[in-house]
Amino acid sequence: MSAPKSNTARKLVWAAVIALIVLHQDFWFWDTYRPLVFGFMPIGLAYHVALSLVASVVWFLATKHCFPVVEKNDDSSTAESDSGQAG
Amino acid sequence: MTAIYIIAGYLVLLLLLGVYSNRSFKGTSQDYFLASRGIGPFLLLMSLFGTTMTAFALVGSTGASFKGGIGIYGKLASSSGIIHSLCFFVVGIKLWSLGAKHGYMTQIQFFRDRFNSDKLGLLLFPIIVGLVVPYLLVGILGAGSTLTTVSEGKVSFAAGSGAICVVVLIYVFSGGVRGTAWANCFQTLVFIALGIVTFFVISTKLGGFAAATQAVIDNEENAHKLARIKIPQLVFFSYMLIPLSVGMFPHIFQHWLTAKSANSFKLAVVAHPLLIMLVWVPCVLIGTWATSAVINGEPLIPTDLKNANDVLGIMVLKLSNPVLGGFLTAGIMAAIMSSLDSQFLCIGSMFTNDIYLHYFGKKEISEKQKVLTGRIFVVAVVLVTYLIALYLKDTKGIFTLGVWCFSGFSALFPLIVAALYWKRVTTAGAFASILAAAVSWIWLFANSNYGSDRSYIFLGMMPVATMIIASTLALVVVSLVTRPPDESTLKKFF
Numbered sequence: 001m002s003a004p005k006s007n008t009a010r011k012l013v014w015a016a017v018i019a020l021i022v023l024h025q026d027f028w029f030w031d032t033y034r035p036l037v038f039g040f041m042p043i044g045l046a047y048h049v050a051l052s053l054v055a056s057v058v059w060f061l062a063t064k065h066c067f068p069v070v071e072k073n074d075d076s077s078t079a080e081s082d083s084g085q086a087g
Numbered sequence: 088m089t090a091i092y093i094i095a096g097y098l099v100l101l102l103l104l105g106v107y108s109n110r111s112f113k114g115t116s117q118d119y120f121l122a123s124r125g126i127g128p129f130l131l132l133m134s135l136f137g138t139t140m141t142a143f144a145l146v147g148s149t150g151a152s153f154k155g156g157i158g159i160y161g162k163l164a165s166s167s168g169i170i171h172s173l174c175f176f177v178v179g180i181k182l183w184s185l186g187a188k189h190g191y192m193t194q195i196q197f198f199r200d201r202f203n204s205d206k207l208g209l210l211l212f213p214i215i216v217g218l219v220v221p222y223l224l225v226g227i228l229g230a231g232s233t234l235t236t237v238s239e240g241k242v243s244f245a246a247g248s249g250a251i252c253v254v255v256l257i258y259v260f261s262g263g264v265r266g267t268a269w270a271n272c273f274q275t276l277v278f279i280a281l282g283i284v285t286f287f288v289i290s291t292k293l294g295g296f297a298a299a300t301q302a303v304i305d306n307e308e309n310a311h312k313l314a315r316i317k318i319p320q321l322v323f324f325s326y327m328l329i330p331l332s333v334g335m336f337p338h339i340f341q342h343w344l345t346a347k348s349a350n351s352f353k354l355a356v357v358a359h360p361l362l363i364m365l366v367w368v369p370c371v372l373i374g375t376w377a378t379s380a381v382i383n384g385e386p387l388i389p390t391d392l393k394n395a396n397d398v399l400g401i402m403v404l405k406l407s408n409p410v411l412g413g414f415l416t417a418g419i420m421a422a423i424m425s426s427l428d429s430q431f432l433c434i435g436s437m438f439t440n441d442i443y444l445h446y447f448g449k450k451e452i453s454e455k456q457k458v459l460t461g462r463i464f465v466v467a468v469v470l471v472t473y474l475i476a477l478y479l480k481d482t483k484g485i486f487t488l489g490v491w492c493f494s495g496f497s498a499l500f501p502l503i504v505a506a507l508y509w510k511r512v513t514t515a516g517a518f519a520s521i522l523a524a525a526v527s528w529i530w531l532f533a534n535s536n537y538g539s540d541r542s543y544i545f546l547g548m549m550p551v552a553t554m555i556i557a558s559t560l561a562l563v564v565v566s567l568v569t570r571p572p573d574e575s576t577l578k579k580f581f
Contacts, residue, residue: 017169017173020169021169021327024161024165024166024169024327025323025324025327026161027320029314030314030315030316030320031314031315031316032314033304033310033313033314036297036300038296039296039297039300040295040296040297040299040300041296041300041372042157042300042313042314044157044158044161044313044314044315045157045160045313045368045371045372048160048161048164048165049160049165049364049368051165051168051169052164052165052168052360052361052363052364053360053361053364055165055168055169055172055360056168056357056358056360056361059172059176059356059357059359059360060357062176062356063176063353063356063357066176067349067353068180068181068184068349070180070184070348070349
């Protein structure tokens with residue numbers, strides 16, 4: 001189980017998660033479909049597809065830098081969180 | 088009838104999988120309801136994804152895109168990619184840890200213990216079951232009506248929905264949550280693959296991606312569907328609160344508890360947004376393209392179309408062949424069943440653990456008896472919901488209940504977050520939050536003419552926003568004015 005690497009990394013990842021939520025509330029590309037990305041995908045859709053890809057990357061970083069430290073008890077299926085913080 | 092033969096073959100495969108999963112069954116209630124907490128990363132990802140994606144991901148997304156355009160992706164798909172993973176990460180892992188430590192099998196057990204109140208469990212139980220049952224009914228009604236349509240009436244609603252219920256019942260009955268996880272994995276792979284194949288076949292027939300989009304641009308009436316001009320921005324933004332429901336779904340809670348370790352969550356957290364994208368993008372594009380698709384000078388979709396959910400089926404029928412149509416219908420059934428199975432099992436588990444064993448199981452009960460009780464409750468839940476579905480099969484409004492069920496679960500989300508992270512939350516605060524969620528839900532639901540007004544918004548936003556504000560305010564204010572929880576409770580959970 002990987003422990004959090006540094007407080008800075010943790011803070012940056014959580015800032016990225018908040019940024020994802022804010023960026024989702026886009027009012028840009030609202031009333032236009034141009035440019036067409038790859039010649040067929042309206043920009044408003046392409047933006048949100050990109051957001052899905054970025055979300056996956058941000059969550060990957062979260063699992064690397066913010067994953068909760070879980071201590072294993074004697075019973076391998078039993079575990080305990082150390083700090084009450086999942087991230 | 089080709090489609091029906093393909094679907095029948097698919098259902099037989101599922102039955103075999105269910106019977107096979109029974110070979111791994113260890114005979115204990117822990118194994119039946121939680122797979123002995125032994126599910127690894129890939130199966131957990133597939134279980135969680137298959138359970139959260141219903142038929143709406145295929146037919147509903149296409150229909151919604153046909154009606155309103157590409158905005159549906161941002162409203163439901165990209166938001167879910169962010170929020171579902173957030174729920175897995177912030178709520179799921181912590182609950183898994185506490186569940187393993189204290190031996191919980193259901194949400195109610197956790198809340199009873201966390202707030203040291205039996206009555207809290209009694210209040211939550213009917214609310215949670217009451218919100219899951221309509222969600223279950225939507226699945227059964229969708230399966231029955233799809234099979235009747237595909238068979239052109241040769242398979243009745245009662246027979247079609249009954250067959251789906253029986254197949255799900257058999258693999259849930261025999262394999263418990265392990266059978267459910269295996270079936271979900273298989274079914275999720277099926278509906279993702281079929282969605283992608285369908286997308287390429289249809290786009291080729293429409294002359295390619297660019298030509299299909301150009302046809303929409305050239306169509307003055309529908310070109311706006313390539314943007315979001317007609318969607319109110321506050322409605323779009325407040326939609327993001329609906330996926331928070333995943334944090335309170337009892338069937339997702341049950342899947343979380345099956346994880347082998349905290350590490351098992353990592354793949355689900357990272358890959359969930361990608362899988363949503365893989366399923367939704369093709370369907371949203373097909374739906375938008377369908378608005379302007381023309382074959383031999385005639386619109387592909389009849390101008391007098393009554394149900395937008397039929398768009399995907401019509402596109403497949405007119406642009407491919409009966410074999411792909413059959414496989415696509417099997418994919419739709421897969422999406423429906425991969426949610427139904429977890430819901431049936433979790434309601435059965437709640438009746439067994441939260442009612443029967445909690446109130447009537449004071450005497451020593453063997454593991455065999457616990458499993459038998461669980462199975463009896465699963466059979467009863469399937470039978471009762473099937474009979475309700477038969478009774479309601481002609482009630483059109485039932486399909487609109489889905490978003491209201493989700494909103495109700497979202498309104499309870501502040502409670503689970505506070506229970507896990509806020510030491511100052513009190514039992515009175517928890518009661519107040521649940522009651523505020525319930526009262527605001529009922530009031531708004533009544534105001535929407537009991538769901539009949541499909542475009543109902545309140546204060547310019549989706550009703551879920553008001554519900555979450557009400558439940559959060561009640562939780563915080565009442566907690567702060569009541570006595571803090573005792574040290575022993577805090578020590579147990581923090």
